[in-house]
Amino acid sequence: MGDLYAVDLALNLRATVPNALVDELRWHLGATPGAGSGPSGAPVGGPVEEVALLDDVFPLLAERGPAARIGGLVTGELHRTGAGWALTARQEVHAESLPDLDPLLEQLARHSGTEGVIGQIRFYEDHVPDLLISESGSLVRLSLRPDGSGTAPAYPPGQP
Template identity: 40%
Template sequence: MSDLYELQLAWELDDTLPGEVLDELRWHLGLRPPAGSDLDREPLLALQGGALRIGGILGSEFQPGERGWYLAARQELHAQELPDLYELLSSVAPYAVTTDPVGQLRHYEDDIADLLLVHGGTVVRQPQHPADAQPAPSLNA
């Protein structure tokens, strides 16, 4: 079994996003070259093209918006990258315009993703499938 995850993000960030957070986010998106401190790590949101295991297309967009910035991403991550992802998302979370779900994270073998929410200025992963849940009956029955 492989420890790959599908990450999907859809955030609106306000215009108070500090320069150092913006710079770090741009590096992870592949929008700036690596600096000295970046040489020992890989960007988390910069993959483009076909996904290795989760299917579909990988990519990220980061654009100026009405109230600040728009960030959208679909990436394939290894389990060992999740602590770095949490650190990055937590640095961005205080600048989220909304606390609605800002994304989802799904192990590639699971059918249902966990929601990513902003709560108390940090990112919280909320499971959507209780251990004792039963499958819903088919709508075609």
């Protein structure tokens, strides 16, 4: 039995998203050299609250190519649009990395220009995902299982 989760994200970020979060997101997507550093390796500034995940050991959305367990491809793209940024990512995330992913998902929901479903997460052996929803800037998780049970941590953290 494995411990991988399929994480799918598709959302727009408002033009007002802090540069520090965009830089951190680029790092998670594998587009910059290190967490908290720009292309030259110099630190990126921004309020501490807005710097998403400076202590990550590795990028969470950087894998590309055939998926090992969830089928299809793993990918991740961030593009500038006239209204801000467009993000699409599909990744296999190990259960031990979910606590590292949670703060990033919360930041994305906070700055999302997409109201409603921004993604989904499911244990790779399950058939039914939990929806990730941006509701007034907060991340909400909705289990689609009839009994309401989900296999990954609940959102917001610390609440049942």
